[in-house]
Amino acid sequence: MQLNIFQTLADPSRFRIVEALRGGEDAVNGIVNRVGIHQSGVSRHLRILHELGFVQVRPDGQKRLYSLRPEPFRELDAWVASYRSFWEARLDKFAEALNQKAKAHSTKRKETSK
Amino acid sequence: MQLNIFQTLADPSRFRIVEALRGGEDAVNGIVNRVGIHQSGVSRHLRILHELGFVQVRPDGQKRLYSLRPEPFRELDAWVASYRSFWEARLDKFAEALNQKAKAHSTKRKETSK
DNA sequence: CAGGAATATATGCATGACGGCATATATACA
């Protein structure tokens, strides 16, 4: 189906696998032990992560060592960066709002505080 | 249920709403028209986005103007940043390989201009 | 070449999220 970056990291299992691989490459069984997910699940998630360019494989004996690839992280960083100007600007607005504490609007009642 | 950042942005509808709000605050109906999702769906997604701190509301007459909040983006940025050393290191290796190839006599400076 | 370990894949099941409808609530305005 081809997920995007967020959909890929949205799954808790995949997220844990990514975090587990932060320390460096590891074999499937190593990941299984560290993240506590069934081997079939780890393999399936690794296949997905591989298809999406999150990880790369390197055969080592009968094991297959998986490690992270930088591209998706750069892409994610680029996306957040495109919002950076916005949320940095909002910091200014916040400071501004602190100065003039009450911004008079029309007469309004108490807002429903969820 | 309480989604995390990735799970929140994983849904295409929510993602589109977030992108739609990049330009600034907008009422529910305005968002409905721009993202092509049913009003009930937009309201529900806005509630989710609000619970997770992605958006804030401001009453304006009988409308409610939604706008983005910076916190989740900062959080996401922080997460990516925690991987930055990793993928910048890989960038360096790549750049290094490039330098090896075209080994000029220039001084080597590979600081990321950020 | 046989045995076995490591990994990959197929299938069935269950859970959960999304979307749309209908309806309820809130606010403005005549």
Place this chain on the structure above:
DNA sequence: TGTATATATGCCGTCATGCATATATTCCTG
């Protein structure tokens, strides 16, 4: 006060997705 507009929410059908068991495949080792 009554009506129109705007937004929120309960309900339900549908569908996607993940997990686990079982099976297949690959590859090392003796």
